[in-house]
Amino acid sequence: MKETISHIFLFIGLLFDLLGCIGLVRFPDVYLRLMAATKSVTLGTGLILLSVVIAGSAPVAAKAVLVLLFISVTSPTAAHALARASSVSDIKMWEGTVCDKFTEDRKRKTNEKT
Amino acid sequence: MRRLILGCMAFIMWLMLTWPFNSSVGYQGIFIGIIASCFVAIFFGDYIPGISEKFLEPQRWLWAIYYIFVFLWYCFLGNLDVAYRVLHPDMPIKPGIVKVRTKLNNLIGLTILANSITLTPGTTTIEATDDGYLYVHWINVKTQDEQEATEIIVKKFEEILERIFE
Numbered sequence: 001m002k003e004t005i006s007h008i009f010l011f012i013g014l015l016f017d018l019l020g021c022i023g024l025v026r027f028p029d030v031y032l033r034l035m036a037a038t039k040s041v042t043l044g045t046g047l048i049l050l051s052v053v054i055a056g057s058a059p060v061a062a063k064a065v066l067v068l069l070f071i072s073v074t075s076p077t078a079a080h081a082l083a084r085a086s087s088v089s090d091i092k093m094w095e096g097t098v099c100d101k102f103t104e105d106r107k108r109k110t111n112e113k114t
Numbered sequence: 115m116r117r118l119i120l121g122c123m124a125f126i127m128w129l130m131l132t133w134p135f136n137s138s139v140g141y142q143g144i145f146i147g148i149i150a151s152c153f154v155a156i157f158f159g160d161y162i163p164g165i166s167e168k169f170l171e172p173q174r175w176l177w178a179i180y181y182i183f184v185f186l187w188y189c190f191l192g193n194l195d196v197a198y199r200v201l202h203p204d205m206p207i208k209p210g211i212v213k214v215r216t217k218l219n220n221l222i223g224l225t226i227l228a229n230s231i232t233l234t235p236g237t238t239t240i241e242a243t244d245d246g247y248l249y250v251h252w253i254n255v256k257t258q259d260e261q262e263a264t265e266i267i268v269k270k271f272e273e274i275l276e277r278i279f280e
Contacts, residue, residue, distance in 0.1 A: 016193060016197075019193075019196075019197045019200055019201075022200050022201070023196065023200040026200060026205065027200075027205075027207075029209075031209065031238065031251050032207065032209055032253065034238065035196070035235065035236075035238055035251070035253065036196070036200065038232070038233075038238075039192070039193065039196065039232075039233060039234075039235040040193055040196060040197070040235060042233060043189060043190070043193050043233075043235075058133070059133035059134045062130040062133050063130065063131065063133075065130070066127070066130055066131065072229075072233065073229065075233075076228075076229040076232035076233050076239075077229065079232055079238055080228065080229075080232055080238070080239050080240070083238050083239075083240045083251060084240050084241050087211075087240055087241075093209065094209060096207070096208065096209070097209050097210050098208055098209065098210035098255045098258070099210040099211065099212065099255065099258050100210060100211045101211050101212055101213040101249060101258075102211045102213075102240050102241060102249040103211070105213070105249075
């Protein structure tokens with residue numbers, strides 16, 4: 001019973017990881033790719049670690065929980081840093097982009113300063 | 115007080131990392147853990163922001179547990195939404211960066227809010243300014259208006275985080 005539940009979580013986690021990788025290939029620009037690479041993959045990895053928690057013994061489960069905690073803190077922070085850096089260094093967004101308030105505000109501020 | 119809390123957290127983390135207390139680790143491991151967490155608490159207690167006496171109020175912890183479930187639910191919904199957009203042959207995406215406003219002042223609360231927005235698929239926080247604005251990259255821009263975007267993206271997390279951290 002325990003093993004079946006853990007296998008189900010493992011399978012769903014792998015499915016989300018696969019979706020993240022497909023998104024990484026299919027999406028058109030940096031920001032969208034970053035989104036696919038961090039989010040779906042974080043949830044997928046979280047589900048895989050959850051299956052480890054269910055199947056493994058108590059010490060293993062404790063370490064898996066710690067890993068889960070650290071991944072859920074570091075992965076969005078890294079995504080945030082990369083997205084901000086690519087926006088500040090003027091990497092172009094996809095041509096179908098609707099609006100870009102951040103670049104507008106940033107350019108306005110630098111104009112006011114000079 | 116904050117040093118005590120920090121020391122306890124460091125010690126619990128040490129215990130989780132060295133859990134199987136067999137002959138190779140034993141009581142020496144726990145002893146070293148106590149020394150190391152005391153060291154961390156005494157020397158680095160002032161550098162960790164946001165730890166205060168509010169930490170000991172139990173209702174904040176209950177709200178935090180509730181927040182985890184709310185967050186997981188939205189994370190799951192968002193993942194299904196992104197999965198639909200990834201797998202659809204025409205890729206129905208409409209990306210853009212919008213500006214939203216947040217009322218949170220607490221640094222840790224703001225960090226958790228930004229990280230939650232980033233981890234919910236469909237939205238990525240790009241920048242948080244000092245005067246309480248967040249710039250959010252959104253895969254499907256429903257509205258460019260600041261108020262409405264705040265309603266959709268930030269409100270669901272902000273109300274609970276206010277109860278936890280303010």
